[in-house]
Amino acid sequence: MARQEDKIIGRRLRSSYISTVMSITLVLFVLGLLGLIILQAQQLSDRVRESIIISVFLDDNATDNAINRFRSNLEALPSVNETRYISRDEAAEELMHELGEDFVEFLGYNPLSALFQVSLKAAYTNPDSLLIFEETVGRHTIVTDVDYQKSLVHLVNENVKRIGIGLLAFSLLLLMIAFALINNTIRLSVFSKRFLIKSMQLVGATQAFIRRPFIIRGVMQGVIGAMITIALLMVTLYAGQRQIPEIAMFYDFRMLSILFAGVLLLGIIISWISTYFAVRKYLKIKTDHLYFY
Numbered sequence: 001m002a003r004q005e006d007k008i009i010g011r012r013l014r015s016s017y018i019s020t021v022m023s024i025t026l027v028l029f030v031l032g033l034l035g036l037i038i039l040q041a042q043q044l045s046d047r048v049r050e051s052i053i054i055s056v057f058l059d060d061n062a063t064d065n066a067i068n069r070f071r072s073n074l075e076a077l078p079s080v081n082e083t084r085y086i087s088r089d090e091a092a093e094e095l096m097h098e099l100g101e102d103f104v105e106f107l108g109y110n111p112l113s114a115l116f117q118v119s120l121k122a123a124y125t126n127p128d129s130l131l132i133f134e135e136t137v138g139r140h141t142i143v144t145d146v147d148y149q150k151s152l153v154h155l156v157n158e159n160v161k162r163i164g165i166g167l168l169a170f171s172l173l174l175l176m177i178a179f180a181l182i183n184n185t186i187r188l189s190v191f192s193k194r195f196l197i198k199s200m201q202l203v204g205a206t207q208a209f210i211r212r213p214f215i216i217r218g219v220m221q222g223v224i225g226a227m228i229t230i231a232l233l234m235v236t237l238y239a240g241q242r243q244i245p246e247i248a249m250f251y252d253f254r255m256l257s258i259l260f261a262g263v264l265l266l267g268i269i270i271s272w273i274s275t276y277f278a279v280r281k282y283l284k285i286k287t288d289h290l291y292f293y
Helices: 002-050 064-076 088-099 103-107 127-138 150-191 194-202 207-243 245-250 253-284 287-292
Strands: 053-058 080-086 115-120 143-147
Touching: 002 115, 002 150, 002 207, 002 253, 053 064, 053 127, 064 080, 064 115, 080 088, 115 127, 127 143, 127 150, 150 194, 150 207, 150 253, 194 207, 194 253, 207 253
Parallel strands: none
Antiparallel strands: 053 115, 053 143, 080 115
8 A cells, every 4th residue: 555655656757757857848938939930040141241341442643562462451350251352353243244235345445343242241231330430441542432332231221120029028928927827836846845945944953954945846847947958959950941941040059058057047047046045935934824835
């Protein structure tokens, strides 16, 4: 009879442990997916920002040496991502290809100037940084004009800002929901042991002694849940890459490592805090009130 009761208690404890771990895993997985979406959105916004082309037009009388020196100075700027030099003849060929006719033969001369097409790093594509770049480059003697679509820059920056604020607000809301769900799951787990906690306290065990095994157990549940979550996120990334191969270009393995570390840390911290306060509640509650909580 005693063995049968021990088996039943053992099954209940395992069931409680597994359900707590699965609850933590599901909540962390949702948070991890949101983190992946934010990372992908950031990478996409950076790509869009870096696709903005700035045309730096050169003087028709500029020598090859002057152009090469200017190219070196241009590529040395910390804001520059890529540069492409287009000669007058190349510019004419590209325009003729777009127009479908030989305008040089019609005009009798090539009216186009040589230029550099420049893309900046994402962090330098805000209006203030672009203005500084324009002023810096415009000081060179062989530069005649610096042109880019100011309306496009404004539109991209405004949309990125709106999306960023929206994702941040949603992330905070989801984080609070996640904390509440994990906290309630752990509180229910501790609730089933409230009589054990009070019994240990009545026989003289200190609060730290009583709290320690519960916190260790809670942290281990958080670690296991986080590790399962990381595995699920890696499977999700792999499946996404199989379905859409182009998505791999947006992967930043350093940021993914930070995300996975954040999931692990979040699982540990939330589990630790929830367990600490759940045990603390039953340590302070009166014996007569145990049946009401």
